[in-house]
Amino acid sequence: MTRLVDDADFVVIGTGAGGATAARVLSAAGHSVIMVEEGPSLGKQARARGLLDAMSQSVRDFATVATEGIAPIPLLQGRCVGGSTAINSGIIWRTPADVRLAWRRDYGLDDLVGPGLDRAFDVIEEELGVATVESSVMGGNGHLMAHAADLLGLPGRPMRRNVPGCRGRARCLQGCPEGARQSMDVAYVPRALESGARLHTLCRARRVLFRGSRATGVEGVALDACTRKPIGKFRFSAHRAVILAAGAIHTPLLLLQSGLRRNVGDGFQAHPGVAVLGRFREQVGMGYGASQAYEVPLRDRDMKLESISLPPELLATRIPGAGATWQQNLARLNHFAQWCAIIRMETRGRVRRGLFGGPRVHYRPTHRDVERLKQAASLLARMLLTAGAEEVYPGISGVRSVMTEAAQADEILAAPLRQRDFHLMASHHFASAKASNDARHGVVAPDLGVHGAQGLYVMDASALPSNMGVNPQHTIMGVVMQAAERLAS
Amino acid sequence: MTRLECTWITDIVAAFAPPGGPGLAPGTLEVDYLLVFRRVGREATRRAAFGLRIAVWVVALSPILLGRGMRTFSRLRPCEQTALLGQLLAHRLFAFRELTLLLKFVAAIALLGTDSVRERSGYDLQAATSVQTGTGARHHLPLVPASEPARMPSEPPGELV
C-alpha cells in the first residue's frame, strides 16, 4: 500500500461550499493549505449527460444515503471536487433577517451574522457573478410557474443564481457542460490552487489526529478512481489547524471517529422537498432553460416553491403507471412541468455512525411538518392546474394520482396523510455540529473552533445552528469566509 | 446474483415499457436493463443495494404473495406482467409500492439512458413553448435540438407573438 504524506499550515477536509471558501481565504492570506477531497476532480468535459454516469461520478452513493425508518428520505450530497455545489442549481439567497436574529439571540453568533456577513455576501456575489435569471433562459418550466404565481397573486420572482452566462442547458445536476455555474470546482478551488494550495483528490479522511487536545493532522485512505476501494493511506499534518468541511452528514462522522462526542450529530435539520408534476397540452420544454429559474418564497408558511427541471430519467420515474399509459406520457416528456417545495421542517434528528462506518441519520418529520407538506403539495397542484395543466400528478399515495381540476388540489389538504405517503428528498442539511457560544448546547464556538479542542474547526453546513427556509450555500460561504478571515489573521 | 435473479430482473424491469407498446417503446434488446440494474446496485449503499434485491424477489413472487396462483412474475403473459406492475405501484401496502418504484427507477434510467430511446422521447428539443405570459402574450422559444448551441442570454429572447 502506498503512503501519502504532506503537511501545511491548514488541512481542509472537503472542497464544497465551506471547505473551498476556507481554502480560498487562507491561501490568499499567504498560508499553506492542503485540500483533501474524497471524490474525483471532474472537468466540464468529463461531466456526462446521462443520469447513470453523471450520478455515479459526482453524487454520493447514487443518492441512496437516506434517513432511517420505514419511509427513508434520500439525502443528496455531492462527492467530487466542489462537493454539493458541483451538482446544485446555483441558487443564491442571503440569510434572512429573522434567521440572523434567532442565531444571535439563541446561539450568541453576533459576530458571524453581523454586518460582516453582508460584506462577505458582497464579495462572494461579485466573485461568483450572481445575477437574476434572465427571461431568455427561464425556460418553459420557469415561465409557466411565473404565470401561475401571477394568476394566483403569489409573491414569485426569477431566482438569483451564480451562473453567469447560463445557456439554459438544464443540466445543473449532471454538471454544467459550459462550466457556467460558479460551483466551487470552477470558482474557489482553482483560486486556492492559484494561491499555492494543494489538492489531494480521492482521499477519504478517517480521523483527526491529536496531541493532547490539539489537532495536529488527519489520516485516511486513498481511493482507486474506478472502484473507490482503498489503495493506500495518507497522513497530512497541520501546523496550525485542521478544518472539517465534509458536509453536515460526514463532518459529524469524522468528529465521532476522532473521539469527539459531546452534542456531535445532535439537532440535525433539513429542508425536505416534495415535487408535483403537470402535463400541458403545449410543449413546456423542461430540457431547455435554467434547471431552476423561478421561485415563490412563502417564509411565513415555512415553504419555498421552486421550478425544477429534472433529467428525463428522474422525470420518467415520477410519472405514474406502467405500460401503455406510462409509455404514452414518456413520448410527451416535453409537455411536462415540474415544481417543488422545500419545507423548513421543525423536527430535529441526529447523525450517528452506522454498522459499516457510514452515517445513520435519524430524522422524523413532526405532525406539523407533514401538514406543511400537504399545504405545499396542494398549492403546487393548484398552481399547475391554474396555469393550464391538463393533468397533474401529485405523486402522493392516498390521494388521486391524476388531478384535472383545481378544486381537486384540496383533497390533499383533507386526506389523512403521513410522511410515508410522500416521496421526499432532502438536499439541504444543517446543524449536526452546531455553533453556539454555550458549550453545553453546541459543538463549535462562534469562531467555529470545536469546543474543548485546539486547532480544530468546523466550516460547513454542520455549523449552522438551524435550518433557514432558504437555499443555504450562500450562508455557509458567508459565515465561513468571515471565520476563515479571522483564523488567517 | 443468481441466474434466476438475472432473469427476473430483465423480465420485471423490461415490463414497465414493453417493446411494441404505444408511445415510447424500446425495440427488443435495445435497452440493457440488467447492466443498469447491476450498476445502480454497485453505486448504491449496501442498504439500498439490498433493498433493490429484495424488490426483485417481492415483485417476482408477487403473483403468489397476492394469491394469484403459484406462478412467478416471469410466468405471466406480457400484458399481465405490465398490469401487475401498475397495481403494485398503486398498492395500499407501502412495501409493495415503494419496492416496485425502485425497479421503475431502474427502468427509467435504463430506458432514457439509452441514447436512441432518449432521442425518440423528444425531451431534448428546446420546446416551442406556448406559455401564456402575464401580459397575455404567447412566449415562444425556438424548437432546436439542445445539442445545438443555445442562445446566449445577451441575445434577444424568443419572439413574442
Ligand SMILES: Cc1cc2nc3c(=O)[nH]c(=O)nc-3n(C[C@H](O)[C@H](O)[C@H](O)COP(=O)(O)OP(=O)(O)OC[C@H]3O[C@@H](n4cnc5c(N)ncnc54)[C@H](O)[C@@H]3O)c2cc1C
Ligand atoms: C442536488 C442539490 C441541489 C442543491 N441546490 C442548491 C442551490 O441551488 N442553492 C443552494 O444554496 N444550495 C443548494 N444545495 C445545497 C448546497 O449545495 C449545500 O448546502 C452546500 O454545498 C453544503 O456545503 P458543505 O460545505 O457543507 O458540504 P458539501 O458542499 O457537500 O461538501 C462536502 C465535501 O466533503 C467531501 N467529503 C465528505 N466526507 C469526506 C471525507 N471523509 N474525506 C474527504 N472528503 C470528504 C465530499 O465529497 C464533498 O465534496 C443543493 C444541494 C444538492 C445536493
